[in-house]
Amino acid sequence: MLETKxxxxxxxxxIAAFKAAALTSKLVQAGFSVKVMMTKNAEKFISPLTFQALSREPVYTDTFEEPDPSQIAHIxxxxxxxxxxCAPASADLIAKMAGGHADDMVTTTLLASTAPVYVAPAMNVHMYAHPAVKRNMDQxxxxxxxxxxPDEGYLACGYTGKGRMAEPEDLLAMMQHHFIYETHPEWHGKKVLVTAGPTREVIDPVRYISNRSSGKMGFALAExxxxxxxxxxxxAGPSALPDPHGVTRINVTSAEEMKNAVLKHAEEQDIIIKAAAVSDYRPEKTYAYKVKKTDEDQEVHLERTTDILxxxxxxKKERQTLIGFAAESDDLHTYAVEKLKRKNADMICANSITTPGGGFEADTNALTLFFQxxxxVSIQQTSKKAAAKVILDEAHTLWREKQ
Known part of the structure; x- marks a missing residue:
């Protein structure tokens, strides 16, 4: 982040207070400045010293404890x-917030602040569904x-259902999204389609043709x-990457499935980014059973898949911006320019797969962006998340010019 938030x-x-400790650590590691305040009941589950060690800041637990006489702590x-x-936010805390109570450090500070407030409930499934709790949340x-x-799953009380506090990774993503969202009003409401990962072209129930794409670049763009x-x-083609926060994910396997999914949603999009490494060929013949090995050589005849880009x-509509990717091993400039023109794209993001740290499966990338x-625009080797920011900035410029 450009400045500490x-x-x-x-x-x-x-019991979800233990997750708040993990969340504190993740926030600090992500570059946030974190201060923690606790209710008296929270101290029964976890020590303030834990949060102090993780945040490297004092922990606030008592409204009337004023270590600095020149300041009023809760103000x-x-x-x-x-x-x-607020994580975890118990039913009791939610009720106090809804009623405007100010009887401890947490509720007093909440009333005194004008900052945006996020609430991550954590409670028993029946408590979460109780009319009084619903009424308080609505208020x-x-x-x-x-x-x-909250998530659904096994709860500490022994029940299974909705009420488990969102995972620290999700809460971290929400905080990151909050600050990114506030600084990019021009993106609010835009419709964006991103493809990512490899495709698999089946030979038989055991074997398939694919490539080494991890999907990391496409997932970074979507997130x-x-x-x-x-x-x-x-x-997304087959990928073990978790769902990016706030994204609608559609999983596909083959090039044909990806083509159908893309064309189904393409017309309504403002920006389409085709970052997937789609198989160029698929077996002409597939088998419903495992093909047994023999002493003879085997031939697999391949046929062309549809070129989705x-x-x-x-x-492509006049208002739409279309972006493709080109992963090349040589003559990057020639192939990228040819691809840009022949496929009627507005931008091609080209990278050399022979550059260390710039090919498939890596967390970093080095790209050259080609335009009509x-x-x-050159992007020197950086994280794929950082590269995604540059690509999206350029994508929005292209989109705005078309309008």
Whole structure:
């Protein structure tokens, strides 16, 4: 992040308080400045010393404890926060917030702050569904609080259902998205489609043809676009990567499945980014059974798959921006320019797969962006997340010029 963002974490009483410790660590590692305040019941589950060690900041537990006589602690940290995250938010804390109570450090600070407030509930499944809790959450939504839905699963009480606090990774993503969203109003409501990962072309139930694409570049683009406020559809080939926060993911396997999914959603998109490494060929014949090995050589006849980017270029609307990728081992410039023109793309993101740290499966990339009507843009080797920011900046410039 360009500057340190300040997160005030409010921890209330509940077994999910242990997740708040992991969240504190993740926030600090991600570059946030974190201060923690705790209810008295939270201290029964986890020690303030834990949060102090993880945040490297004092932990606030008592409204009347004023270590600095020149400041009023709950006013000072209320003014300090860029955002407040209540995690876990117990039914009791939610009720107090809805009623405007100010009887401890957490509730007093919440009333004194003008920062955006996120609430991550954590409680028993029946408590979460109780009319009083629902009523309190509805009131807080009207007051401007933003809720992070709990997960479904096994709860500490022994029940299985909705009420488990969102995972620290999801809460971290929400905080990152909050600050990215606020600084990119031009992306709010944009419709973006991203393809990512490899495809698999089946030979038999055991064997297939594929490539080494991990999907990391496409997933980074989808995640960044969603964080900026776009409505993102991610059409992904086989990949073990987790769903990016705020993205609608459609899983496919073959090139044909990816083509069908892309064409189904293409017309309504503002920006389409085809980052997937789609197989160029598939077996002409497939088998429903495992082909047994013999002493003889085997031949697999291949047929061409549909060129999805080429098809998109044919049906592209004047208002749409179409972006493709080119992974090359040699003569990068020639192939990228040819691809740009022949497929009617607005931008081609080209990278050399022979450059260390710039090929498939790596967390980094080095790219050259080619355009129809302006000079190339070089992205020196950097993380794929950082590269995604540059690509999206250029994509929006292209889109805006078309409007």
């Amino acid at each position: 300040r997160v005030l974490l409010a921890v209330s009483g509940g 000072d940290i209320a003014d300090w926060a860029d955002v407040i995250l 807080l939504k009207l007051d401007g609080c933003r809720f992070i839905e 960044e676009a969603a964080a900026r406020g776009a409505h993102v559809i991610l059409i 080429l098809e998109l270029g044919k049906i 009507n302006k000079d190339n």
